[in-house]
Amino acid sequence: MCRRYPMIPIYARLLGAIFCILTLSVSACATRSSTFEVSVHEAWRLQQSGSAVIVDVRTAILPETARPPGAISIPYRMLREGTNDPTAFEQAVREAANGKEVLLICDRGVRSEEALLVLSQDISARNIIGGYDAWKGLIK
DSSP states (O other): OOSSSTTHHHHHHHHHHHHHHHHHHHHHHHHHHHHSEEOHHHHHHHHHHTSEEEEEOSOTTSOGGGSOTTOEEOOHHHHHHHSSOTTHHHHHHHHHHTTSEEEEEOSSSHHHHHHHHHSOTTSOEEEETTHHHHHHHHHO
């Protein structure tokens, strides 16, 4: 222990613990994301067949033309951070799904990946790879 700065060893251990947790979280996220992703082509096919619903997790102020046709807007961050109920997003997704598979979409797939990780395991959900940027390429 350093006499001049006695807290340094404690901070070093704390930072080491935080790094460990983040490393484990990232590897867990990578494992889940690789099995819970869907291409835009597959997402479109699932939506057209009626077996899945697309949930746009971006902010609700976007115009309807900036969303995949038929997508339901459930703004993830606004519901997660703007309400006192931490389960508000999950409840809204569960209601929108109505028993169907949920396909999450955002601009590039980052926010929807984040949203996917907070959903319960009993909600069948996948992240659309590439997000709306990839979706625009599909519809052109």
